[in-house]
Amino acid sequence: MRILVLAAVFAVTHLAASPPDFHGDIRPLIDQHCIMCHAEDSISFSFADPEFTYRLGPAIVSTVSERRMPPWLAEPGHQQYVEDISLSDADIARFVAWADAGYPLGAPGSANGVRTAPHGHFAYDVAIDVLPGQSYLPRQDQADDYRCFVIDWPLDESAYITGFRAAPGNLQVVHHLVLFAVPPELADRFRELEAAEEGPGYQCFGAAVPDRLGIPEHREAYEERYPDGVMELHRGNYWLAHWAPGMDGYSFPADTGIPMRPGTALVVQMHYYSVFAPGQTDADSRMEFQVSSQVERPAINVPVTINAWLESRRNRSMVVPPGQSARYVADVSLQGLAGYMLRLFDIDPERLEAAEVHSANLHMHRFGASGRITLTEPTGRREVLLSVPRWDLNWQRDFTFVEPKVFPAAQLERARLAVECVFENPTDEYVLGGYGSDEEMCMNLSYVALRLSKPED
Numbered sequence: 516m517r518i519l520v521l522a523a524v525f526a527v528t529h530l531a532a533s534p535p536d537f538h539g540d541i542r543p544l545i546d547q548h549c550i551m552c553h554a555e556d557s558i559s560f561s562f563a564d565p566e567f568t569y570r571l572g573p574a575i576v577s578t579v580s581e582r583r584m585p586p587w588l589a590e591p592g593h594q595q596y597v598e599d600i601s602l603s604d605a606d607i608a609r610f611v612a613w614a615d616a617g618y619p620l621g622a623p624g625s626a627n628g629v630r631t632a633p634h635g636h637f638a639y640d641v642a643i644d645v646l647p648g649q650s651y652l653p654r655q656d657q658a659d660d661y662r663c664f665v666i667d668w669p670l671d672e673s674a675y676i677t678g679f680r681a682a683p684g685n686l687q688v689v690h691h692l693v694l695f696a697v698p699p700e701l702a703d704r705f706r707e708l709e710a711a712e713e714g715p716g717y718q719c720f721g722a723a724v725p726d727r728l729g730i731p732e733h734r735e736a737y738e739e740r741y742p743d744g745v746m747e748l749h750r751g752n753y754w755l756a757h758w759a760p761g762m763d764g765y766s767f768p769a770d771t772g773i774p775m776r777p778g779t780a781l782v783v784q785m786h787y788y789s790v791f792a793p794g795q796t797d798a799d800s801r802m803e804f805q806v807s808s809q810v811e812r813p814a815i816n817v818p819v820t821i822n823a824w825l826e827s828r829r830n831r832s833m834v835v836p837p838g839q840s841a842r843y844v845a846d847v848s849l850q851g852l853a854g855y856m857l858r859l860f861d862i863d864p865e866r867l868e869a870a871e872v873h874s875a876n877l878h879m880h881r882f883g884a885s886g887r888i889t890l891t892e893p894t895g896r897r898e899v900l901l902s903v904p905r906w907d908l909n910w911q912r913d914f915t916f917v918e919p920k921v922f923p924a925a926q927l928e929r930a931r932l933a934v935e936c937v938f939e940n941p942t943d944e945y946v947l948g949g950y951g952s953d954e955e956m957c958m959n960l961s962y963v964a965l966r967l968s969k970p971e972d
Contacts, residue, residue, distance in 0.1 A: 680804075919964075938955055
Protein backbone atom coordinates (compact mmCIF):
# COMPACT_ATOMS: atom_id res chain seq x y z
CA MET A 516 0.00 0.00 0.00
CA ARG A 517 2.80 2.41 0.91
CA ILE A 518 4.42 1.79 -2.49
CA LEU A 519 1.12 2.58 -4.29
CA VAL A 520 0.66 5.81 -2.34
CA LEU A 521 4.19 6.97 -3.10
CA ALA A 522 3.67 6.12 -6.76
CA ALA A 523 0.49 8.22 -6.87
CA VAL A 524 2.20 11.16 -5.16
CA PHE A 525 5.07 10.91 -7.65
CA ALA A 526 2.64 10.83 -10.58
CA VAL A 527 0.72 13.90 -9.37
CA THR A 528 3.93 15.80 -8.64
CA HIS A 529 5.36 14.90 -12.03
CA LEU A 530 2.13 15.94 -13.78
CA ALA A 531 2.01 19.28 -11.97
CA ALA A 532 5.64 19.94 -12.85
CA SER A 533 5.26 19.13 -16.55
CA PRO A 534 5.24 22.24 -18.77
CA PRO A 535 2.04 23.35 -20.50
CA ASP A 536 1.67 22.42 -24.15
CA PHE A 537 -0.27 24.00 -27.00
CA HIS A 538 -3.03 21.47 -27.57
CA GLY A 539 -3.72 20.61 -23.96
CA ASP A 540 -3.25 23.97 -22.22
CA ILE A 541 -2.89 26.95 -24.55
CA ARG A 542 -5.44 26.35 -27.27
CA PRO A 543 -8.33 26.00 -24.78
CA LEU A 544 -7.46 29.47 -23.44
CA ILE A 545 -7.32 30.89 -26.96
CA ASP A 546 -10.67 29.28 -27.79
CA GLN A 547 -12.24 30.77 -24.68
CA HIS A 548 -10.80 34.30 -24.75
CA CYS A 549 -9.75 35.06 -28.34
CA ILE A 550 -11.77 33.14 -30.90
CA MET A 551 -14.74 35.52 -30.74
CA CYS A 552 -12.62 38.12 -32.57
CA HIS A 553 -10.13 35.83 -34.32
CA ALA A 554 -12.68 33.72 -36.17
CA GLU A 555 -13.46 33.15 -39.82
CA ASP A 556 -15.06 36.23 -41.42
CA SER A 557 -14.19 38.35 -38.39
CA ILE A 558 -12.31 41.61 -38.17
CA SER A 559 -8.90 39.99 -37.66
CA PHE A 560 -7.03 36.89 -38.78
CA SER A 561 -8.54 33.59 -37.70
CA PHE A 562 -7.33 31.22 -34.98
CA ALA A 563 -9.61 28.45 -36.25
CA ASP A 564 -6.66 26.57 -37.79
CA PRO A 565 -4.59 25.18 -34.88
CA GLU A 566 -1.45 24.75 -37.01
CA PHE A 567 -1.52 28.41 -38.08
CA THR A 568 -2.25 29.50 -34.50
CA TYR A 569 0.64 27.45 -33.11
CA ARG A 570 3.09 29.18 -35.47
CA LEU A 571 2.02 32.51 -33.94
CA GLY A 572 3.02 31.32 -30.47
CA PRO A 573 5.76 33.90 -29.73
CA ALA A 574 3.58 36.80 -30.89
CA ILE A 575 0.62 35.53 -28.87
CA VAL A 576 2.68 35.18 -25.71
CA SER A 577 4.10 38.67 -26.18
CA THR A 578 0.70 40.38 -26.54
CA VAL A 579 -0.87 38.32 -23.77
CA SER A 580 1.93 38.89 -21.24
CA GLU A 581 1.79 42.64 -21.88
CA ARG A 582 -2.02 42.54 -21.49
CA ARG A 583 -2.52 44.02 -24.96
CA MET A 584 -4.73 41.06 -25.82
CA PRO A 585 -7.49 40.21 -25.19
CA PRO A 586 -8.46 43.90 -25.56
CA TRP A 587 -9.79 44.42 -22.05
CA LEU A 588 -8.53 47.80 -20.83
CA ALA A 589 -9.78 47.60 -17.23
CA GLU A 590 -7.08 47.10 -14.62
CA PRO A 591 -7.88 44.05 -12.45
CA GLY A 592 -8.54 44.25 -8.75
CA HIS A 593 -11.10 47.05 -8.56
CA GLN A 594 -14.51 45.77 -9.68
CA GLN A 595 -16.18 42.65 -10.99
CA TYR A 596 -17.49 43.29 -14.49
CA VAL A 597 -20.09 41.53 -16.57
CA GLU A 598 -18.64 39.41 -19.43
CA ASP A 599 -15.02 39.97 -18.41
CA ILE A 600 -12.90 38.47 -21.20
CA SER A 601 -9.56 39.26 -19.58
CA LEU A 602 -7.01 36.63 -18.69
CA SER A 603 -6.20 35.95 -15.05
CA ASP A 604 -2.65 36.14 -13.72
CA ALA A 605 -2.63 32.34 -13.63
CA ASP A 606 -3.68 32.19 -17.31
CA ILE A 607 -0.93 34.60 -18.32
CA ALA A 608 1.59 32.61 -16.27
CA ARG A 609 0.57 29.52 -18.26
CA PHE A 610 1.34 31.30 -21.55
CA VAL A 611 4.72 32.44 -20.21
CA ALA A 612 5.55 28.95 -18.92
CA TRP A 613 4.69 27.55 -22.35
CA ALA A 614 7.16 29.96 -23.96
CA ASP A 615 9.84 29.21 -21.36
CA ALA A 616 9.47 25.51 -22.14
CA GLY A 617 10.11 26.11 -25.83
CA TYR A 618 6.48 26.09 -27.04
CA PRO A 619 5.79 22.33 -26.77
CA LEU A 620 3.05 21.23 -29.16
CA GLY A 621 1.46 18.38 -27.24
CA ALA A 622 -0.97 15.81 -28.56
CA PRO A 623 -3.63 16.92 -31.07
CA GLY A 624 -7.17 16.35 -29.91
CA SER A 625 -6.49 17.07 -26.24
CA ALA A 626 -7.86 20.63 -26.48
CA ASN A 627 -11.41 21.67 -25.78
CA GLY A 628 -13.75 22.40 -28.69
CA VAL A 629 -13.43 25.79 -30.31
CA ARG A 630 -15.58 28.38 -28.59
CA THR A 631 -17.41 30.88 -30.75
CA ALA A 632 -19.54 33.85 -29.86
CA PRO A 633 -23.12 32.67 -29.34
CA HIS A 634 -25.08 34.25 -32.18
CA GLY A 635 -28.73 33.80 -32.93
CA HIS A 636 -30.10 33.59 -29.37
CA PHE A 637 -30.84 37.32 -28.98
CA ALA A 638 -34.62 37.77 -29.16
CA TYR A 639 -35.31 41.24 -30.55
CA ASP A 640 -38.41 43.33 -31.15
CA VAL A 641 -37.16 45.94 -33.63
CA ALA A 642 -34.51 45.65 -36.36
CA ILE A 643 -33.04 48.61 -38.28
CA ASP A 644 -30.66 48.61 -41.26
CA VAL A 645 -27.73 50.99 -40.94
CA LEU A 646 -27.42 51.54 -44.70
CA PRO A 647 -30.78 50.63 -46.19
CA GLY A 648 -30.30 49.94 -49.89
CA GLN A 649 -26.78 51.38 -49.84
CA SER A 650 -23.18 50.41 -49.22
CA TYR A 651 -20.21 52.38 -47.93
CA LEU A 652 -16.59 52.12 -49.02
CA PRO A 653 -14.35 53.14 -46.11
CA ARG A 654 -11.69 55.70 -46.87
CA GLN A 655 -8.71 54.02 -48.48
CA ASP A 656 -6.22 56.80 -47.71
CA GLN A 657 -6.18 56.17 -43.94
CA ALA A 658 -6.44 53.18 -41.64
CA ASP A 659 -9.33 54.43 -39.50
CA ASP A 660 -12.55 55.90 -40.83
CA TYR A 661 -15.28 57.09 -38.44
CA ARG A 662 -18.56 57.56 -40.30
CA CYS A 663 -21.96 58.55 -38.89
CA PHE A 664 -25.34 57.71 -40.40
CA VAL A 665 -28.63 59.31 -39.31
CA ILE A 666 -31.60 56.93 -39.06
CA ASP A 667 -35.21 57.44 -37.96
CA TRP A 668 -36.42 55.59 -34.87
CA PRO A 669 -39.36 53.64 -36.34
CA LEU A 670 -41.86 53.42 -33.47
CA ASP A 671 -44.80 55.82 -33.29
CA GLU A 672 -45.37 55.34 -29.57
CA SER A 673 -43.16 56.01 -26.56
CA ALA A 674 -41.13 52.97 -25.54
CA TYR A 675 -37.97 51.87 -23.73
CA ILE A 676 -34.93 50.20 -25.23
CA THR A 677 -33.98 47.32 -22.93
CA GLY A 678 -31.37 45.46 -25.00
CA PHE A 679 -29.20 45.80 -28.07
CA ARG A 680 -27.37 43.73 -30.66
CA ALA A 681 -25.34 44.86 -33.66
CA ALA A 682 -24.87 42.63 -36.68
CA PRO A 683 -22.16 44.17 -38.89
CA GLY A 684 -22.51 43.41 -42.58
CA ASN A 685 -18.78 43.03 -43.22
CA LEU A 686 -16.65 42.14 -40.22
CA GLN A 687 -13.52 42.58 -42.31
CA VAL A 688 -13.98 46.36 -42.25
CA VAL A 689 -16.32 47.15 -39.30
CA HIS A 690 -14.22 47.69 -36.19
CA HIS A 691 -16.88 48.92 -33.77
CA LEU A 692 -20.22 50.73 -33.59
CA VAL A 693 -21.53 53.37 -31.19
CA LEU A 694 -25.19 54.39 -31.21
CA PHE A 695 -26.46 57.81 -30.11
CA ALA A 696 -30.01 59.16 -29.77
CA VAL A 697 -31.10 62.64 -30.82
CA PRO A 698 -34.38 64.00 -29.42
CA PRO A 699 -37.05 65.08 -31.92
CA GLU A 700 -36.28 68.77 -31.38
CA LEU A 701 -32.79 68.37 -32.90
CA ALA A 702 -33.34 65.49 -35.31
CA ASP A 703 -33.69 67.69 -38.39
CA ARG A 704 -30.41 69.44 -37.56
CA PHE A 705 -28.54 66.16 -37.78
CA ARG A 706 -30.32 65.17 -40.97
CA GLU A 707 -29.32 68.53 -42.47
CA LEU A 708 -25.68 67.97 -41.50
CA GLU A 709 -25.70 64.55 -43.12
CA ALA A 710 -27.23 65.87 -46.35
CA ALA A 711 -24.54 68.55 -46.59
CA GLU A 712 -21.66 66.04 -46.80
CA GLU A 713 -20.93 64.04 -49.93
CA GLY A 714 -21.83 60.35 -49.92
CA PRO A 715 -23.66 58.39 -47.24
CA GLY A 716 -23.27 59.82 -43.74
CA TYR A 717 -20.58 62.20 -42.50
CA GLN A 718 -17.15 62.03 -40.85
CA CYS A 719 -17.45 61.90 -37.03
CA PHE A 720 -14.32 60.97 -35.13
CA GLY A 721 -15.25 62.23 -31.67
CA ALA A 722 -18.91 61.27 -31.30
CA ALA A 723 -22.18 62.04 -33.08
CA VAL A 724 -21.29 65.56 -34.26
CA PRO A 725 -19.54 66.00 -37.65
CA ASP A 726 -15.77 66.46 -37.56
CA ARG A 727 -15.97 69.49 -39.81
CA LEU A 728 -17.68 71.51 -37.06
CA GLY A 729 -14.41 71.31 -35.16
CA ILE A 730 -12.80 73.46 -37.88
CA PRO A 731 -13.20 77.14 -36.93
CA GLU A 732 -14.51 78.39 -40.28
CA HIS A 733 -17.09 75.59 -40.52
CA ARG A 734 -18.18 76.11 -36.93
CA GLU A 735 -18.50 79.85 -37.39
CA ALA A 736 -20.57 79.40 -40.53
CA TYR A 737 -22.85 76.95 -38.75
CA GLU A 738 -23.29 79.19 -35.72
CA GLU A 739 -24.21 82.13 -37.88
CA ARG A 740 -27.38 80.18 -38.57
CA TYR A 741 -27.68 78.50 -35.15
CA PRO A 742 -26.08 80.57 -32.34
CA ASP A 743 -24.26 78.26 -29.93
CA GLY A 744 -25.43 75.49 -32.24
CA VAL A 745 -22.42 73.19 -31.94
CA MET A 746 -22.75 72.98 -28.18
CA GLU A 747 -26.49 72.34 -28.63
CA LEU A 748 -25.67 69.40 -30.88
CA HIS A 749 -23.27 67.92 -28.35
CA ARG A 750 -25.61 68.42 -25.41
CA GLY A 751 -28.59 67.26 -27.40
CA ASN A 752 -27.51 63.70 -28.16
CA TYR A 753 -26.88 60.86 -25.77
CA TRP A 754 -25.26 57.43 -25.88
CA LEU A 755 -27.64 54.51 -26.38
CA ALA A 756 -25.55 51.41 -26.96
CA HIS A 757 -22.42 50.06 -28.60
CA TRP A 758 -20.85 47.01 -30.21
CA ALA A 759 -17.24 45.85 -30.43
CA PRO A 760 -15.67 42.62 -31.78
CA GLY A 761 -16.48 39.68 -29.53
CA MET A 762 -19.74 41.14 -28.26
CA ASP A 763 -23.12 39.68 -28.99
CA GLY A 764 -26.59 40.87 -28.08
CA TYR A 765 -26.97 42.02 -24.49
CA SER A 766 -29.83 43.09 -22.29
CA PHE A 767 -29.59 46.15 -20.09
CA PRO A 768 -29.79 45.59 -16.32
CA ALA A 769 -33.06 43.97 -15.35
CA ASP A 770 -36.15 46.19 -15.20
CA THR A 771 -34.31 49.22 -16.66
CA GLY A 772 -34.52 50.83 -20.07
CA ILE A 773 -33.73 53.97 -22.05
CA PRO A 774 -36.80 56.04 -22.96
CA MET A 775 -37.41 56.67 -26.65
CA ARG A 776 -39.92 59.23 -27.91
CA PRO A 777 -41.55 59.15 -31.34
CA GLY A 778 -39.57 61.30 -33.76
CA THR A 779 -36.22 60.50 -32.16
CA ALA A 780 -33.30 60.09 -34.56
CA LEU A 781 -30.49 57.57 -34.21
CA VAL A 782 -26.92 58.47 -35.10
CA VAL A 783 -24.84 55.37 -35.79
CA GLN A 784 -21.09 55.94 -35.57
CA MET A 785 -19.29 53.19 -37.50
CA HIS A 786 -15.57 52.78 -37.02
CA TYR A 787 -14.18 51.26 -40.22
CA TYR A 788 -10.75 49.70 -40.46
CA SER A 789 -9.93 48.60 -43.99
CA VAL A 790 -6.29 47.55 -43.66
CA PHE A 791 -7.17 43.83 -43.78
CA ALA A 792 -9.72 44.28 -46.58
CA PRO A 793 -8.80 47.10 -48.98
CA GLY A 794 -11.53 47.90 -51.46
CA GLN A 795 -14.25 46.08 -49.50
CA THR A 796 -17.49 47.88 -48.67
CA ASP A 797 -19.89 47.67 -45.78
CA ALA A 798 -23.46 46.71 -46.60
CA ASP A 799 -26.31 44.99 -44.75
CA SER A 800 -25.16 46.11 -41.29
CA ARG A 801 -28.11 46.12 -38.95
CA MET A 802 -29.08 46.77 -35.36
CA GLU A 803 -31.54 44.82 -33.23
CA PHE A 804 -33.36 46.16 -30.19
CA GLN A 805 -35.25 44.70 -27.31
CA VAL A 806 -38.10 47.09 -26.57
CA SER A 807 -40.65 47.36 -23.76
CA SER A 808 -43.63 49.65 -23.33
CA GLN A 809 -42.85 50.00 -19.60
CA VAL A 810 -39.92 49.47 -17.24
CA GLU A 811 -39.57 49.88 -13.49
CA ARG A 812 -36.57 52.21 -13.65
CA PRO A 813 -35.76 54.63 -16.50
CA ALA A 814 -32.08 54.82 -17.33
CA ILE A 815 -29.61 56.51 -19.62
CA ASN A 816 -25.87 56.79 -20.17
CA VAL A 817 -25.02 60.09 -18.46
CA PRO A 818 -21.79 62.00 -19.18
CA VAL A 819 -19.24 63.26 -16.67
CA THR A 820 -17.03 65.94 -18.22
CA ILE A 821 -16.50 69.71 -18.33
CA ASN A 822 -18.13 71.26 -21.39
CA ALA A 823 -15.69 74.17 -21.35
CA TRP A 824 -12.92 71.74 -22.32
CA LEU A 825 -14.57 71.38 -25.72
CA GLU A 826 -14.18 75.14 -26.22
CA SER A 827 -10.43 75.17 -25.61
CA ARG A 828 -9.62 77.00 -28.84
CA ARG A 829 -11.46 79.91 -27.25
CA ASN A 830 -10.82 79.53 -23.51
CA ARG A 831 -7.63 77.39 -23.34
CA SER A 832 -9.21 75.31 -20.57
CA MET A 833 -7.65 72.03 -21.81
CA VAL A 834 -4.11 72.31 -23.13
CA VAL A 835 -1.46 69.62 -23.51
CA PRO A 836 1.85 71.39 -24.30
CA PRO A 837 4.26 69.99 -26.92
CA GLY A 838 6.32 67.08 -25.64
CA GLN A 839 4.57 67.08 -22.27
CA SER A 840 1.85 65.28 -20.36
CA ALA A 841 -1.20 66.77 -18.67
CA ARG A 842 -3.85 65.58 -16.22
CA TYR A 843 -7.46 66.71 -16.12
CA VAL A 844 -10.20 65.83 -13.64
CA ALA A 845 -13.95 66.44 -13.64
CA ASP A 846 -16.53 65.38 -11.10
CA VAL A 847 -20.26 65.76 -10.52
CA SER A 848 -22.67 64.82 -7.77
CA LEU A 849 -25.08 61.99 -8.38
CA GLN A 850 -27.75 64.54 -7.52
CA GLY A 851 -26.66 66.54 -10.58
CA LEU A 852 -26.82 63.47 -12.82
CA ALA A 853 -30.20 62.46 -11.45
CA GLY A 854 -31.48 66.01 -11.96
CA TYR A 855 -30.40 65.93 -15.59
CA MET A 856 -32.30 62.67 -16.09
CA LEU A 857 -35.43 63.95 -14.34
CA ARG A 858 -35.51 67.00 -16.61
CA LEU A 859 -34.84 64.92 -19.71
CA PHE A 860 -37.63 62.46 -18.86
CA ASP A 861 -39.98 65.16 -17.49
CA ILE A 862 -40.32 63.37 -14.12
CA ASP A 863 -41.41 65.06 -10.90
CA PRO A 864 -38.27 65.30 -8.67
CA GLU A 865 -40.40 64.39 -5.64
CA ARG A 866 -40.69 60.87 -7.01
CA LEU A 867 -36.94 60.19 -6.86
CA GLU A 868 -36.11 57.50 -4.29
CA ALA A 869 -32.61 56.37 -5.30
CA ALA A 870 -30.09 56.24 -8.13
CA GLU A 871 -28.16 53.22 -9.39
CA VAL A 872 -24.77 53.44 -11.14
CA HIS A 873 -24.34 50.37 -13.33
CA SER A 874 -21.24 51.01 -15.44
CA ALA A 875 -18.27 53.17 -16.38
CA ASN A 876 -16.91 54.05 -19.82
CA LEU A 877 -13.80 56.19 -20.27
CA HIS A 878 -13.55 58.25 -23.45
CA MET A 879 -10.48 60.08 -24.77
CA HIS A 880 -8.90 60.53 -28.18
CA ARG A 881 -5.52 59.48 -29.55
CA PHE A 882 -3.39 61.47 -27.07
CA GLY A 883 -4.94 59.68 -24.12
CA ALA A 884 -2.46 57.72 -22.01
CA SER A 885 -4.38 56.53 -18.96
CA GLY A 886 -7.43 57.31 -16.90
CA ARG A 887 -9.76 56.21 -14.18
CA ILE A 888 -13.30 56.62 -12.93
CA THR A 889 -13.91 56.98 -9.19
CA LEU A 890 -16.95 57.21 -6.95
CA THR A 891 -16.71 59.10 -3.67
CA GLU A 892 -19.32 57.88 -1.21
CA PRO A 893 -21.10 60.16 1.28
CA THR A 894 -18.74 58.85 3.99
CA GLY A 895 -15.74 60.17 2.04
CA ARG A 896 -14.57 56.72 0.98
CA ARG A 897 -13.35 56.73 -2.63
CA GLU A 898 -13.84 53.65 -4.77
CA VAL A 899 -12.22 53.00 -8.14
CA LEU A 900 -14.92 52.00 -10.60
CA LEU A 901 -12.59 51.69 -13.58
CA SER A 902 -8.85 52.11 -14.01
CA VAL A 903 -7.31 52.08 -17.50
CA PRO A 904 -3.52 52.17 -17.11
CA ARG A 905 -2.91 52.01 -20.87
CA TRP A 906 -5.50 53.76 -23.02
CA ASP A 907 -6.29 52.48 -26.50
CA LEU A 908 -8.79 54.43 -28.60
CA ASN A 909 -9.62 51.34 -30.64
CA TRP A 910 -11.09 49.34 -27.76
CA GLN A 911 -13.75 51.48 -26.08
CA ARG A 912 -16.62 49.77 -24.28
CA ASP A 913 -18.92 49.89 -21.28
CA PHE A 914 -17.65 48.15 -18.18
CA THR A 915 -20.83 47.00 -16.43
CA PHE A 916 -20.61 46.10 -12.76
CA VAL A 917 -21.87 42.75 -11.54
CA GLU A 918 -23.50 44.68 -8.67
CA PRO A 919 -24.63 48.31 -9.17
CA LYS A 920 -23.75 51.13 -6.80
CA VAL A 921 -27.02 52.28 -5.18
CA PHE A 922 -27.59 55.48 -3.21
CA PRO A 923 -30.84 56.77 -1.71
CA ALA A 924 -32.02 60.22 -2.77
CA ALA A 925 -30.92 61.83 0.50
CA GLN A 926 -27.28 60.84 -0.15
CA LEU A 927 -27.00 61.79 -3.82
CA GLU A 928 -25.65 65.30 -3.25
CA ARG A 929 -22.74 63.90 -1.20
CA ALA A 930 -21.91 61.07 -3.62
CA ARG A 931 -19.66 62.20 -6.46
CA LEU A 932 -18.63 60.54 -9.71
CA ALA A 933 -15.28 61.62 -11.15
CA VAL A 934 -13.25 61.08 -14.31
CA GLU A 935 -9.48 61.55 -14.47
CA CYS A 936 -7.56 61.61 -17.76
CA VAL A 937 -3.83 61.71 -18.41
CA PHE A 938 -2.64 62.82 -21.85
CA GLU A 939 0.77 62.55 -23.47
CA ASN A 940 1.66 64.81 -26.39
CA PRO A 941 4.69 63.58 -28.38
CA THR A 942 4.24 66.23 -31.09
CA ASP A 943 5.72 69.72 -31.38
CA GLU A 944 2.25 71.31 -31.48
CA TYR A 945 -0.18 72.18 -28.70
CA VAL A 946 -3.09 69.76 -28.29
CA LEU A 947 -6.35 71.41 -27.23
CA GLY A 948 -9.65 70.08 -26.01
CA GLY A 949 -12.30 70.06 -28.69
CA TYR A 950 -14.41 68.11 -31.15
CA GLY A 951 -11.86 67.25 -33.85
CA SER A 952 -9.76 64.16 -34.35
CA ASP A 953 -6.58 66.08 -33.45
CA GLU A 954 -8.17 67.51 -30.32
CA GLU A 955 -8.91 65.83 -27.01
CA MET A 956 -11.80 64.86 -24.78
CA CYS A 957 -12.01 63.57 -21.22
CA MET A 958 -15.34 61.96 -20.43
CA ASN A 959 -17.00 59.16 -18.53
CA LEU A 960 -20.34 57.64 -19.53
CA SER A 961 -22.16 55.70 -16.83
CA TYR A 962 -25.43 53.82 -17.20
CA VAL A 963 -27.55 55.29 -14.41
CA ALA A 964 -31.07 54.16 -13.48
CA LEU A 965 -33.57 55.97 -11.26
CA ARG A 966 -35.75 54.34 -8.62
CA LEU A 967 -39.04 56.22 -8.53
CA SER A 968 -42.14 56.20 -6.39
CA LYS A 969 -45.42 55.59 -8.16
CA PRO A 970 -47.02 58.76 -9.49
CA GLU A 971 -49.97 60.11 -7.56
CA ASP A 972 -53.34 59.73 -9.26
